[in-house]
Each structure stands twice: as C-alpha cells, then as structure tokens.
Amino acid sequence: RDILQQKKDQVMFVQAGPGRGKSVFCRMFANLVRQYFYPIWIPILIRLRDIPKLQPSFRDTLQERVTAKFASDENWLVDRNTQYLFVLDGFDELLMEGRTSGGLEDFLSQVGQFQRDADQGKDMGHRVLITGRTLALQGIERQMPNNLERVRIEVMDDQLQQQWLEKWQGIVGAEKRVVFEEFLRDKRCPQRVLELAREPLLLYLLAAMHRDGELRVEDFEGASSTGAKILIYEQFLDWVLTKQREEWLQRKLTEQDTDSLRRILSEAGLCIAQSGGESASVKAIESRLKGDEEAKGLLEEAQKRIGENPLRNALAAFYSGSQLDETQYPHFLPRRR
Known part of the structure; x- marks a missing residue:
C-alpha cells in the first residue's frame, strides 16, 4: 500500500543482477495487489521482451500491448474509478534495435512523462514499476528522467x-x-x-x-x-x-541428445561471453559450429527430420525469447565458459 500511495509522480525501477528474483518479484507483487487491493488497483504484468515495437508514446504502447476486453474502450486509461499498476518486467530484454537507436532512453522518457501525467491528471492515478538488470542503465544515466527512482534487490541475508x-x-x-x-x-x-x-x-x-x-x-x-x-x-x-527433463523429453523438444546439447550450449555460452554482452545472434553461433564437423552433422540430420532450423529449436528450449535471430542465456550458462 505504501509503495502505491507514496511518491505518485515517481517511476520505480527495481534493479538486480541475474538470478536475484526480479521476475518472481513482479509476479508476487502483482498477485499481492490483485489479492488485497482489487478493484481499487488493477495490476497488469507486461514482459517487455514481448513488445514487438516501441510506439511514439507509452500510452500508445499500452494500447498496442494490452489486449484484454476492457482495453478496447479508447478511454480505458482515463477512468477516475480505476487505477492500474503497470509492472514492466525485463527492461534489459527490450528489442536490440532499441538499444542502438536511443530507443531505451526514449522509452524511459515516455514512461516518466506518463507517470507525471498520471499524477497530475484527476482521472488517472496509475503507477508504473520497471525491473531490469543492474547493467541495463549503464551509459544512459544522464538521459534518464528525473522521476525515476532506483531500488535494488540485495542478495539473500x-x-x-x-x-x-x-x-x-x-x-x-x-x-x-x-x-x-x-x-x-x-x-x-x-x-x-x-x-x-x-x-x-x-x-x-x-x-x-x-x-x-x-x-x-x-x-x-x-x-x-x-x-x-x-x-x-x-x-x-x-x-x-x-535432471531438469527426462532424456526422451529433451530430445522431443530439441531434436538433440544430451551430449549434442552440451556441445551446442557450451559454444553458445562462449560466443556470448566473447561478445561482452548477454546475448549472441544465432548466425554467430552457427558460424562457430561450422568448424565442428560432428555438431554440424548432427544439426543437418535434425534439420532433415523437422524441416526447420534445429539450432534455433535447441536454443529456444533453454531461453524463450521473442527474437528469432537472437539468443540470450540467463544466469549461469555463459559463466561456465
């Protein structure tokens, strides 16, 4: 209740390293609001990696992304009797094109302006909360809106x-x-x-x-x-x-046996580590595997069986993203390399 009622002009940015529980926090917090404060507050959880394209304003992005029946009314955001809590999970997972074109700064600016408008408007009392990795804001601190309040999830005591x-x-x-x-x-x-x-x-x-x-x-x-x-x-x-999945299910999902998957994931992890970031293109991983005749043969066999890119199939089983030409591993897989 305090988070929702205090500092109504502020956007809260919850930051933490990988594996610290940002996404779990989002789901728990949204469910807590639903359980105890609905219908005064209505939580809407949005995974930012599922946004295909950033719109000219945050309001337009919401209109595009929220597809529930109530959002079909063009005035759904200006009802004085309804307050929404927008929980935006995974700031660092916005599309790569946004990272290189100033889109991330623009997005934060849009969200900051939306929060100011919500605080000042008599018919809008909405709040916005964003999560992201600590490094996600690196390099854009000077362009961040002045109403962005950063808080951090600490390691377990x-x-x-x-x-x-x-x-x-x-x-x-x-x-x-x-x-x-x-x-x-x-x-x-x-x-x-x-x-x-x-x-x-x-x-x-x-x-x-x-x-x-x-x-x-x-x-x-x-x-x-x-x-x-x-x-x-x-x-x-x-x-x-x-252990996470039985061998038969692993093969069904990825068209690869355990040893082949280990080889593919190891090379993908090395590719990501050498890129200096947290993701690598599928093309870069394919290029690396071309020098491995055994892996190349296994992938060609799998492609004959399933009729599509088996590498993308294998990688998707360990990270489900919205970008078809990019793969990103959470937490420990790149660290192994």
Missing part, C-alpha cells in the same frame, strides 16, 4: 536464506534440509559456492543437486578458487541437461 530453507524442507523433508545446511557450513565448501547460495535461482540449483546426490563437499577438496568455480558451473550445466 541469513534470515531470508533460512526462510527459503524452511520452505525447501516442506518439499524434501527435515533430514535433507539439515544435511544441505551442513554442506553449506562445512569448512571445505568453497567461498564461491556460498556466494551462489545467496542468489535464489542458484540456491535452488545447489539444493536440488545436493538432494539428488550430485553435489558433495568432497568434490571440492584441493580445488583452487577458479577450479571450484569451473567445477560448480559444469555441475550446474550437467544437472540442467540430465
């Missing part, structure tokens, strides 16, 4: 981690929860692993791998800091490839 582990206990039982905590407290557990255990997504991966017997403190004995980092990311990738 001890109290939040304990709350998470209590919920984990409800899934796996007290014994497995205690054994996992002992793993984290063991002096042989690398500092890098303890740092990862402060990030929600990676804490889940660590806990799930430990539950399945795929993560043991003995694995890290004698490993340097760099060696421990490489080992844990290799284990992450192996677990995602072999």
Whole structure:
C-alpha cells in the first residue's frame, strides 16, 4: 500500500543482477495487489521482451500491448474509478534495435512523462514499476528522467536464506534440509559456492543437486578458487541437461541428445561471453559450429527430420525469447565458459 500511495509522480525501477528474483518479484507483487487491493488497483504484468515495437508514446504502447476486453474502450486509461499498476518486467530484454537507436532512453522518457501525467491528471492515478538488470542503465544515466527512482534487490541475508530453507524442507523433508545446511557450513565448501547460495535461482540449483546426490563437499577438496568455480558451473550445466527433463523429453523438444546439447550450449555460452554482452545472434553461433564437423552433422540430420532450423529449436528450449535471430542465456550458462 505504501509503495502505491507514496511518491505518485515517481517511476520505480527495481534493479538486480541475474538470478536475484526480479521476475518472481513482479509476479508476487502483482498477485499481492490483485489479492488485497482489487478493484481499487488493477495490476497488469507486461514482459517487455514481448513488445514487438516501441510506439511514439507509452500510452500508445499500452494500447498496442494490452489486449484484454476492457482495453478496447479508447478511454480505458482515463477512468477516475480505476487505477492500474503497470509492472514492466525485463527492461534489459527490450528489442536490440532499441538499444542502438536511443530507443531505451526514449522509452524511459515516455514512461516518466506518463507517470507525471498520471499524477497530475484527476482521472488517472496509475503507477508504473520497471525491473531490469543492474547493467541495463549503464551509459544512459544522464538521459534518464528525473522521476525515476532506483531500488535494488540485495542478495539473500541469513534470515531470508533460512526462510527459503524452511520452505525447501516442506518439499524434501527435515533430514535433507539439515544435511544441505551442513554442506553449506562445512569448512571445505568453497567461498564461491556460498556466494551462489545467496542468489535464489542458484540456491535452488545447489539444493536440488545436493538432494539428488550430485553435489558433495568432497568434490571440492584441493580445488583452487577458479577450479571450484569451473567445477560448480559444469555441475550446474550437467544437472540442467540430465535432471531438469527426462532424456526422451529433451530430445522431443530439441531434436538433440544430451551430449549434442552440451556441445551446442557450451559454444553458445562462449560466443556470448566473447561478445561482452548477454546475448549472441544465432548466425554467430552457427558460424562457430561450422568448424565442428560432428555438431554440424548432427544439426543437418535434425534439420532433415523437422524441416526447420534445429539450432534455433535447441536454443529456444533453454531461453524463450521473442527474437528469432537472437539468443540470450540467463544466469549461469555463459559463466561456465
């Protein structure tokens, strides 16, 4: 309630690194508003990567993107009895063309002006909240609207981690929860692993791998800091490839077996890491794989079976984006390389 009622002229920008829970926060916050404040406030969650083209104004973008029946009325945004909370998730995932043409700055300026208009207009009391990675605003700070308030999702502290582990206990039982905590407290557990255990997504991966017997403190004995980092990311990738989905489902979705997927994802991760960003074009990944005769043969075989680009098919199974010629990996996959 305080967030909605205070600083009504401000756009809140929630920033955090990958895996810190920005998208989960969006869904939880939108659901909280729906549960406790509807119909005074109506939350509308929009994934920014699903916006095909930025319109001349934020209002036009909303008219284009919100397709619910109530939005068919051209005056739906100027009803004094209805206030909308627009939760815009993934500022860093706006189309690449916006990144190179000043579109990101223009978009923030549009949102800032929309929020000022909503605060000053008697028939508009709407609020806008945006999430994005910390680096998303790098280089455009001077062009940001002066009513953009930046807040940050911090890593888990001890109290939040304990709350998470209590919920984990409800899934796996007290014994497995205690054994996992002992793993984290063991002096042989690398500092890098303890740092990862402060990030929600990676804490889940660590806990799930430990539950399945795929993560043991003995694995890290004698490993340097760099060696421990490489080992844990290799284990992450192996677990995602072999445990997240059964082999038959993996093949059905991607037309590739586990070893082929590992090869493709490793090269894609290296391609992204060398680009210095968080995404790489499918063409760049295809070019890299042309030198790998085995991978090339596997992709050609798959293309004969499915009649479309098998590489795009395989990559889409691990990141679902709106751009057909661009792939982006969340969180740990590029880090492995």
